[in-house]
Amino acid sequence: xxxxxxxxxxxxxxxxxxxxxxxxxxxxxxxxxxxxxxxxxxxxxxxxxxxxxxxxxxxxxxxxxxxxxxxxxxxxxxxxxxxxxxxxxxxxxxxxxxxxxxxxxxxxxxxxxxxxxxxxxxxxxxxxxxxxxxxxxxxxxxxxxxxxxxxxxxxxxxxxxxxxxxxxxxxxxxxxxxxxxxxxxxxxxxxxxxxxxxxxxxxxxxxxxxxxxxxxxxxxxxxxxxxxxxxxxxxxxx
Amino acid sequence: xxxxxxxxxxxxxxxxxxxxxxxxxxxxxxxxxxxxxxxxxxxxxxxxxxxxxxxxxxxxxxxxxxxxxxxxxxxxxxxxxxxxxxxxxxxxxxxxxxxxxxxxxxxxxxxxxxxxxxxxxxxxxxxxxxxxxxxxxxxxxxxxxxxxxxxxxxxxxxxxxxxxxxxxxxxxxxxxxxxxxxxxxxxxxxxxxxxxxxxxxxxxxxxxxxxxxxxxxxxxxxxxxxxxxxxxxxxxxx
Numbered sequence: 001x002x003x004x005x006x007x008x009x010x011x012x013x014x015x016x017x018x019x020x021x022x023x024x025x026x027x028x029x030x031x032x033x034x035x036x037x038x039x040x041x042x043x044x045x046x047x048x049x050x051x052x053x054x055x056x057x058x059x060x061x062x063x064x065x066x067x068x069x070x071x072x073x074x075x076x077x078x079x080x081x082x083x084x085x086x087x088x089x090x091x092x093x094x095x096x097x098x099x100x101x102x103x104x105x106x107x108x109x110x111x112x113x114x115x116x117x118x119x120x121x122x123x124x125x126x127x128x129x130x131x132x133x134x135x136x137x138x139x140x141x142x143x144x145x146x147x148x149x150x151x152x153x154x155x156x157x158x159x160x161x162x163x164x165x166x167x168x169x170x171x172x173x174x175x176x177x178x179x180x181x182x183x184x185x186x187x188x189x190x191x192x193x194x195x196x197x198x199x200x201x202x203x204x205x206x207x208x209x210x211x212x213x214x215x216x217x218x219x220x221x222x223x224x225x226x227x228x229x230x231x232x233x234x235x236x237x238x
Numbered sequence: 239x240x241x242x243x244x245x246x247x248x249x250x251x252x253x254x255x256x257x258x259x260x261x262x263x264x265x266x267x268x269x270x271x272x273x274x275x276x277x278x279x280x281x282x283x284x285x286x287x288x289x290x291x292x293x294x295x296x297x298x299x300x301x302x303x304x305x306x307x308x309x310x311x312x313x314x315x316x317x318x319x320x321x322x323x324x325x326x327x328x329x330x331x332x333x334x335x336x337x338x339x340x341x342x343x344x345x346x347x348x349x350x351x352x353x354x355x356x357x358x359x360x361x362x363x364x365x366x367x368x369x370x371x372x373x374x375x376x377x378x379x380x381x382x383x384x385x386x387x388x389x390x391x392x393x394x395x396x397x398x399x400x401x402x403x404x405x406x407x408x409x410x411x412x413x414x415x416x417x418x419x420x421x422x423x424x425x426x427x428x429x430x431x432x433x434x435x436x437x438x439x440x441x442x443x444x445x446x447x448x449x450x451x452x453x454x455x456x457x458x459x460x461x462x463x464x465x466x467x468x469x470x471x472x473x474x475x476x
Contacts, residue, residue, distance in 0.1 A: 009247060009248075009390055010247075010248075010251060012250055012251055012254075013248060013250055013251070013388070013389070013390070016250075016387070016388055016389050149254070150251070150254055151251070151254050151413075151414070151415075152247055152251070152413075152414055152415045152418070153414045154414040154417060154418060157414075157418065175389075175390075176389070176390055176391045176392045176395075176437050177389075177390045179392060179436060179437065180390070180392060180395065180418070180422055183422055183425050184418055184421055184422065186425075187421050187424075187425070198417060199414050199417065
């Protein structure tokens with residue numbers, strides 16, 4: 001097997017990779033892809049990620065039964081069902097429903113990856129499920145870190161490293177970013193929350209008063225569902 | 239002191255940083271910035287980095303006494319004085335001379351950083367000299383990794399980490415990339431050549447038969463000169 005396992009550290013770098021020739025994993029740990037994984041795990045029929053609150057509203061007008069999730073500066077936007085906290089994506093709230101989720105970084109990364117062979121969603125919540133599935137695919141893999149406004153961030157890179165850690169033994173060719181992510185993960189894995197406390201984004205999120213969300217997003221393997229992109233919707237991979 | 243110490247992991251990300259408001263260190267370890275540091279250390283009057291062999295030739299027509307350095311696929315371009323190997327930049331060859339150096343990645347990074355308060359050149363050869371100078375500047379610092387065709391690479395990131403390692407104790411605010419570079423350096427620092435053997439670029443350079451260049455470029459603190467950009471020329475910082 002000589003498939004590639006590569007890490008795109010920022011959406012701004014994606015043109016350097018052969019997206020069409022790979023399975024892409026989208027990573028936006030704080031909090032979009034964590035919330036998406038939790039929502040699909042809890043039976044959401046579909047989650048539609050959009051970049052702008054206005055797009056959310058357009059969906060509502062067309063499909064009044066869709067749930068809308070949008071935040072601005074850490075507050076639920078007035079008139080919306082809930083925000084981006086993973087705690088909003090419980091079984092009680094999302095089972096059987098379609099949710100339109102506003103997320104800038106995650107949506108941007110998804111949009112740029114549309115031409116991939118397949119686009120799936122990763123988070124620490126479904127880490128091993130994603131890795132086990134990837135191992136069965138015999139294909140090139142590109143891990144796309146959504147980052148923060150196109151900037152490199154540690155939490156997304158750390159998750160990429162966790163994936164590399166599980167896959168590196170089965171014969172992929174790693175690029176330099178995959179090696180770096182794997183090595184960073186090896187430093188942090190025994191205390192992810194402690195390690196990530198020193199990051200810029202963690203500081204930003206703390207100011208928003210969502211430390212509980214951060215702790216939630218760093219739980220490992222509490223979910224087995226893998227969200228996959230079908231058209232504009234993320235649904236459960238079967 | 240609340241200055242920023244940031245790392246730009248690829249020239250493609252430079253628009254995310256306030257270049258105008260920082261001192262920039264350009265990093266292209268294999269081999270451009272290593273050769274430049276060695277050349278300036280050995281008394282080159284100036285080194286002019288250009289992107290294309292054609293630009294090199296244009297200089298020669300205007301200034302017949304300039305030395306020209308250019309490679310294509312690891313071979314000295316016919317009619318040129320020498321290639322990009324640091325071994326070409328000895329005292330005997332470059333003292334008192336102006337050298338026009340063709341380097342794609344390094345020139346690209348330099349060009350994008352022109353608006354910085356100051357642009358200096360870093361390599362393992364002059365690591366501590368650069369760090370000691372940076373400590374006296376009381377300014378924001380941006381470490382720009384030239385990378386490989388805009389892609390992230392480990393050797394440039396590793397040098398960025400070596401700089402962060404020396405500066406982090408004196409009160410800078412680190413971004414996530416600086417934290418990552420520092421942590422990667424902490425893994426590799428006791429055996430840089432061994433660590434970098436696993437990188438993609440090292441593999442590429444080995445195919446070109448320039449392992450001796452690689453070993454040379456990983457020597458630490460054999461130089462004290464700091465090349466600084468003045469107009470189009472790199473000269474010794476005084």
